[in-house]
Amino acid sequence: MIKDSRFQGYNMKGFQKDVTAGLVVGVVAIPLGLAFAIASGVEPIYGLYTTIIAGILISILGGSKYQIGGPTGAFVPLLFGIVMQYGYESLLIAGFLAGIMLVLMGLLKLGNLMKFIPRPVIIGFTTGIAIIIFSGQIANFFGMKVEKHEAFMDNMKELVIKADTINLYSVIVAIICFVVILLAPRFVPRVPGPLLGLLISTMAAYLLFPDKVATIGSTYGAIPRGFPEFQVPELSVEVIITLLPVAFTIALLGGVESLLSATVADNMGGTKHDSNKELVGQGIANIATPFFGGIPATGAIARTATNIKSGAASPMSGVIHGIVVLLVLLVLSPYAAHIPLASMAPILMFVAWNMSERKEFAHVLKTKTADSAVLLVTFLITVFTDLIMGVGIGLLIAFITFIAKMSHTLKVRERSHEITEIVPIDNSDSMINVYNLEGPLFFGSIDVLESSILENLDNKTKVLVLSMRRVTYMDTSAEAALLAIVNRIGKYKGKLIISGIQQQPKELLLSTGLYHKIEKQHFFKSKEDALYFAKKQLKGNSDKVV
Known part of the structure; x- marks a missing residue:
């Protein structure tokens, strides 16, 4: 670690800054880890396991000075689809295989190639994911009893069919959380809005509406206290061959997301990340996480930005953020069972809103160029058909239009x-x-x-x-x-x-x-x-x- 250039000039003052930043980011990561796991179709505890293990490993082994890794919103629709189609155990294997692919990408120096993905494809894809995440939380916001589907339109139809199951108490709890998140930056800027919203709305539900709203405990059972147990997923040649396509999708998405986040960190912190080393670090983290039940992880843009704004001085802040989540898990996990699902919905809705890149989306559309077509096609296919197909077809159209433009330059x-x-x-x-x-x-x-x-x-x-x-x-x-x-x-x-x-x-x-x-x-x-x-x-x- 001493030879790592990211720690050059590191001293006790820097460590103190990292402790502060790590504490803040760790607190922010807890509700997000729980929410992303639930939205991905797995038990909430696995989101915390991912935050701890992947968060620590990505910070130690990655190529970015300030990168914070963990479960992210970009993965939610993809992971949910995998769980629905193959099951949780297969998700662990797919994540493991994706980790190997990421390591190979880094060793083969493919990190720089990911920078050439056209911006309209990224914006269309990201906005599409935001729509899927936001719409996926409508049921929890209103306390509706619905059956979740993989396809976007099926979920929308389900909301219409089950409109008579709206729970007024859940709506009140969700609105309380929503208002707190909205007002927290103005009145208590040093306290993370999602955490404050989660705490206040949970207390309101527990004191005012006991047993009236669905909670983590009533839906998933109690969250276990203690270290995650080591487990080896059952591997077979047949399973590996079946999961290779989804594993590649995870690796591709994780690689792009992590390098985007690292680039954001460079712009905010005045640093320069090593893209190939970042891919290797991300890969090792995703190889290790499934052995403890964790889901795929990547660089988290919002948490990375929070890390920098909180004064981080080195990757040690990411390590501390993982330790903070672990300590909370060991001490406070029994209380997490009382968190209403309606309290998680506004948090994910805000995540979706912030990641939607709505301004950039509108800006590209206004150009009325081939980029506008690439953007719209990527967005629509991502939402209504398939994530990887959205990216694939978006890249294909971008490639064709680029060749068409270049052909006229001779x-x-x-x-x-x-x-x-x-x-x-x-x-x-x-x-x-x-x-x-x-x-x-x-x-x-x-x-x-x-x-x-x-x-x-x-x-x-x-x-x-x-x-x-x-x-x-x-x-x-x-x-x-x-x-x-x-x-x-x-x-x-x-x-x-x-x-x-x-x-x-x-x-x-x-x-x-x-x-x-x-x-x-x-x-x-x-x-x-x-x-x-x-x-x-x-x-x-x-x-x-x-």
Whole structure:
């Protein structure tokens, strides 16, 4: 830990700051851990186990100085779907497999690649998750007795069908919690609003409406006091193969969420995280957590921001936050059974509201560009169909629109008139064609290359000069198109001459052998040299121009 750059210059003063920040974040994490576990379809205690184990390991082993890890809202719809379809035990195995995948992603240096996910996809996905979380708490807010479904529309229909089961006492408790959360930042800014709302609404329900509202105890039983027991999930090849797709989804979502949170921490704290190390830390935490019954975890943006605002000085604050939750679990867990489910609903609703990125959503929509379409498609598919499908199709559309835009950036300009500006006019000028290429040469732009040059080549062209000074990138598809040009002009006993070729295209042509097929003496630094050489070629003079 001493060699860790995140602890550089660490001293007792920094430790005192970490104790304060860890205490604050730990207190904030308790109601969130309980709420996220319940919303994910598992017993609330597993949310606390996740907060403790994953929180400590992510802080110690991750690549961010201020990252706080644990169960998050982004995972809720995904984990709930897994529990509904496969069961809790399978969720543990999926989380374990996802942890291995995250470690491999980090070791393979894939952390930087996740930064290239388009912003509209992230906004659409995050807002979609927020809608699912918010709507999923309506039943608890109103104390309704409903059957939970995996599909969004099925849950909405269930709310309409069971509207007659609204519990007025639950509504009162939920409103009390909601009002306290809303007013706490104004009147008691140093006390976490969710915790204060939870305490006051729980006391109100316990004293004013005993046995009138559903509680954690009446729904899930008493929360055990003590350390989580070590347990080994039953693994088999068949189970692993079945769960690999959902495990990959967990890993992908967890990786993106953790790196987003780490980036937020960098912006707030003036630091720079190690994305690959962060993925490894997240992976190890998710490998270990299932052995204690914990659910998948990732970087928590809101808790990380709270950590920084509370004066954290190092990753030690994250370790302390996990210890605080553990101590509360050991001492106060029996009292958690009295917490009404109606008190948890406003907390998750506020989480959903804060993570919805509604301003960014509206901003992208106002642009009325291809990004708007990517945003809407990702959002709608995430809400109404499937999380990973929403991201997948969003990425696909973003990819297609990007390729479409980039394909128009290649400019092929015919410049045969420049010959007379460089060398005297003679009858050979009509046998030389000159083109300036500007922009990337890749699979999305080769149609421009082919339609502008290849289709216009005939037996009159004896020398084709391509100026590639402004071509900084070429892929193998473009190299194949260039080979077709070489073969076509060779058919007419002509020559291809290239001027100003950049390093990357040159290296590609060397690796494929096309450079030698064109011949080394046909490459020039300047277009002027290339044109002089072309004129001499037609006159039968093959002297090289240096």
